[in-house]
Amino acid sequence: MHCASHPRSVLPDISPSRGKIGGRTEGRAKSLTLVWTTPFPAIRLSLSLLALLLTPVPAFAHASERGYVLLLPTGYYLVSGAIAVAASFVALLAVPRRPLEKLAAWRLPLVSIPEGLRSWTGLASFLVLAALIAAGTFGSRDPLSNPLPLVVWTLLWVGLTLVQGFFGNLWHWLDPWYAPVRLARAVLPAPRAYPERLGYWPALMLFGGFAWFELIDVAPDDPFRLAIAAGGYWLLTFSAMLVFGHDAWSRQGEFLSVFFRLVSRLGILDAPRIPNGRRLNICLPAAKLWRESPLPLSGTLLLLAVLASVSFDGLSKTFLWLGANGINPLEFPGRSAMQGINGAGLLMTFAALSALFLICVAIGRWLDGKGRSAEAAGLLVWSIVPIALAYHFSHYLTALLVNGQYALVALSDPFGLGWNLFGTAYWPVSAGVVMGYEQARLVWNLQAFAIIGGHVLAVALAHGLAWRLSGGSGRAGLSQVPLTLLMIGYTVFGLWLLSTPTAG
DSSP states (O other): OOOOSEEEEEEOOOOOOTTOSTTOSTTOOOOOOEEEEEOOOGGGGGSOHHHHHTSOOOOOOTTSSSOOOOOSOHHHHHHHHHHHHHHHHHHHHTSOHHHHHHHHHOOEEEEEEETTHHHHHHHHHHHHHHHHHHHHHHSOSOTTTOHHHIIIIIIIIIIIHHHHHHTOOTHHHHOTTHHHHHHHHTTSOOOOOOOGGGTTHHHHHHHHHHHHHHHTSSOTTOHHHHHHHHHHHHHHHHHHHHHHOHHHHHHHTOHHHHHHHHHHTTSSEEOOEETTEEEEEEOOTTGGGTTOOOOOHHHHHHHHHHHHHHHHHHHTTBHHHHHHTTOOGGGOOOTGGGHHHHHHHHHHHHHHHHHHHHHHHHHHHHHHTOOOHHHHHHHHGGGHHHHHHHHHHHHHHHHHHHHHHHHHHHHHSTTSSSOOTTSOTTOOOOGGGGOSHHHHHHHHHHHHHHHHHHHHHHHHHHHHHHHHHHTSOTTHHHHTHHHHHHHHHHHHHHHHHHHSOBOO
């Protein structure tokens, strides 16, 4: 079902339903968007493209409870996003390399942080996790009243990912395995060396299981099921760290630590090691990625898998995907009926994105007259980090705004015993932060800006990385064309996801 008309008004319903977080659970209400349309006045067709692009209309991302559907000619703002990315590529071709290198190397020193603090923050993080698992096991089975699903899916996977990408590696200080492993190491023999051949494959496999549980499982929000999964994963990781050591396994085996560290390279805070601690500096966004080393194939695929999972989460709810699989979008049958279809779709999205990326890199190396496309892919994949963060922000923004409020309420009374630990147990939860014309307009602007801005930053980063690969060759710009075209296409895809009708 596709609508190409132009709305004068949109009737949303985004009231949160019980037992539902961010559109995941089986028993959610069917999402239905009602659109009233009228012919677009002829006089407005004479407005310039720029004027149309500067007057965005509201839409909600696919992670929201219900959505505004943006049907004012979508071609205009899709084209505008493509033009913005393409224009940034053309402009960067005229920018000398040296000024960009100076900007990437700039640092503003702030403070020193003692490394010993990590033991205390890590211990506190472990105790909080233990309490959350206990709440998931013995507390309310309502996902909007139990803090475990809200913390895992909203504060951790959504909120902390954004903090990591915007600022830096806060997870380094919140790692819930660091303190317990240090205590266990005092009585256990030295760990084995981590086999280099494993690379990032363990992290990739574990992330695949995480993505399946989040997107395909019938009830990832059920507190008891999530408590079993979280507790089991903590024990599995703890055991692996005892065998291979905390640093080695967190660097390449534990997917949360790996992913958070990779994303944090985009942030504006740098924390290099100094004797007995770390020095906190301010830098420009993505500056830390400028001199990164190439990732192996397993690390390249991990970053692509994260982007593919978020993209498919949006695609799986569109009328296009449902209709293509014989599902009436207005009679969504629930997650259990879609498990096989969505499981295959998730794998196909990952395979398609990976193939497109590797092919574009290979063509770029051929145009540049250089070899080593595997090394080039491992270096240029760093340009995917801004895109992945932009999609994460746009996809989960509305869920974070609403479910974040539920998290603050649930944390004050984790076991449903009438406690008010932090004074937030009786706070009213308002869906009004994402409801109404002005709020929706603001949300849409933030989402669209994030997607376009993330791709523009990715083009700039790819420009610098391509210069490194080419050794200053005059054909470096030509080598970037295939990857830039892929980024333009993904920009259009992301903006389309924000505007297309969704269900489920």
